[in-house]
Amino acid sequence: MNTxxxxxxxxxxxxxxxxxxxxxxxxxxxxxxxxxxNPDKAEILSDIEQAIADKCRRYLNPHKSVVVAVELDRxxxxxxxxxxxxxxxxxxxxxxxxxxxxxxxxxxxPRRLYQIREGSMISGVCNGLAAYFSVDVTIVRIVFVALxxxxxxxxxxxxxxxxxxxxxxxxxEERAAAHGxxxxxxxLVDGAKERYAEFRQxxxxxxxxxxxxRAFWRGERAYEEVGYATRxxxxxxxxxxxxxxxxxxxxxxxxxxxxxKTGGIFDWALPPEIPVWGAxxxxxxxxxxxxxxxxxxxxxxxxxxxxxxxxxxxAADGVLWLGFAALFxxxxxxxxxxxxxxxxxxxxxxxxxxxxxxxx
Amino acid sequence: xxxxxxxxxxxKGLLEFLLLRIISADKVYVAEMLERLSAxxxxxxxxxxxxxxxxxxxxxxxxxxxxxxxxxxxxxxxKLTAKGRTQLAELNRYWKRINTTIExxxxxx
Numbered sequence: 001m002n003t004x005x006x007x008x009x010x011x012x013x014x015x016x017x018x019x020x021x022x023x024x025x026x027x028x029x030x031x032x033x034x035x036x037x038n039p040d041k042a043e044i045l046s047d048i049e050q051a052i053a054d055k056c057r058r059y060l061n062p063h064k065s066v067v068v069a070v071e072l073d074r075x076x077x078x079x080x081x082x083x084x085x086x087x088x089x090x091x092x093x094x095x096x097x098x099x100x101x102x103x104x105x106x107x108x109x110p111r112r113l114y115q116i117r118e119g120s121m122i123s124g125v126c127n128g129l130a131a132y133f134s135v136d137v138t139i140v141r142i143v144f145v146a147l148x149x150x151x152x153x154x155x156x157x158x159x160x161x162x163x164x165x166x167x168x169x170x171x172x173e174e175r176a177a178a179h180g181x182x183x184x185x186x187x188l189v190d191g192a193k194e195r196y197a198e199f200r201q202x203x204x205x206x207x208x209x210x211x212x213x214r215a216f217w218r219g220e221r222a223y224e225e226v227g228y229a230t231r232x233x234x235x236x237x238x239x240x241x242x243x244x245x246x247x248x249x250x251x252x253x254x255x256x257x258x259x260x261k262t263g264g265i266f267d268w269a270l271p272p273e274i275p276v277w278g279a280x281x282x283x284x285x286x287x288x289x290x291x292x293x294x295x296x297x298x299x300x301x302x303x304x305x306x307x308x309x310x311x312x313x314x315a316a317d318g319v320l321w322l323g324f325a326a327l328f329x330x331x332x333x334x335x336x337x338x339x340x341x342x343x344x345x346x347x348x349x350x351x352x353x354x355x356x357x358x359x360x
Numbered sequence: 361x362x363x364x365x366x367x368x369x370x371x372k373g374l375l376e377f378l379l380l381r382i383i384s385a386d387k388v389y390v391a392e393m394l395e396r397l398s399a400x401x402x403x404x405x406x407x408x409x410x411x412x413x414x415x416x417x418x419x420x421x422x423x424x425x426x427x428x429x430x431x432x433x434x435x436x437x438x439k440l441t442a443k444g445r446t447q448l449a450e451l452n453r454y455w456k457r458i459n460t461t462i463e464x465x466x467x468x469x
Contacts, residue, residue, distance in 0.1 A: 043414060048410055
């Protein structure tokens, strides 16, 4: 059991553990000392407190009302040392070089390919590629349209594949990596974008949690019990979401292949005014619309069942997804004659891309 | 990085100029400034930015007003004052002169 200390950061109440409180006090004390001769000291300090408060909020959720020391240290590293403007150069470049977490030292942050949903037209593939290669997204889109025309709409298939393969940038860390940006600045922006309603809800929850805390250890225990039940349910839901997702994927892929081969989906022929590529785009959008809430739900389950560090669960879940998808393909092939004949009618090169490659 | 260090004091000195440029383009709040800078060699943290902004305000180069945001508590949106704009114009001219000087002295390999 740890003691919790409630602090007032520029009018916001936050709960810290003892060591976190010590680091915060040390940081603010040194900031105050740095700004001792600054006429705007009070205002700068309140700005700084507000920025720290905004960052704290990111680490809190319905099941977590206390900012722990490690998190607080990370926040303070993001903030960087507060510098007096007089005699800047000396103290300053020193501090910059010594702080392990300054943006400069991470200027070449790893760049990763992600789908970026914000400002996307379909799924964010073009958006992610644009960020990855640092080009305007419009150029990427034009290239994609050109490729679609040149390949006789086969490129749409490539797009859909990318939609499945390239991961989504859902956390601010991932969005930063998509642009190859240092994480902290991007995170601040994302933190600021959080909805005000959420913030107020959070405050209400914190107040309730603080009341429980006052009743001493009783509060701790209630939190544990509720947390455990939620975790069990969430842990059970993860594979269910995966199963539904894999089934959906298989259905969509079979429908697309069917569209390509027969110009319709099995017995149902396309209305003549809709071209095949149009039908594929519609299919992709419908898939995305169904898939998005599913993905969000499974992500929420990860977090509920494994907490902040759900990476291993996501990885295991990916393997599970592949297994389910393969299983469904196999079942469809075995038991649905239409699917079987469809796949047998697919040209040899499609079914055996490796052989085709060698023959080439 | 050695190169990084050689220019560290120059970067420091240019930060003020860059901030004026960023603010001149649009009304911005601190998170936006940090984001604009984050992808560049001038990546900065709040600890540096807030004191610098308050200094610029004391020099009457910029000012802010509070604006409600739908994504959190109200924010300070910064804008240039008339004095700030004239100063920025001067800085721009001066910077151009520095650039031509560098170009003219020797070859850039």
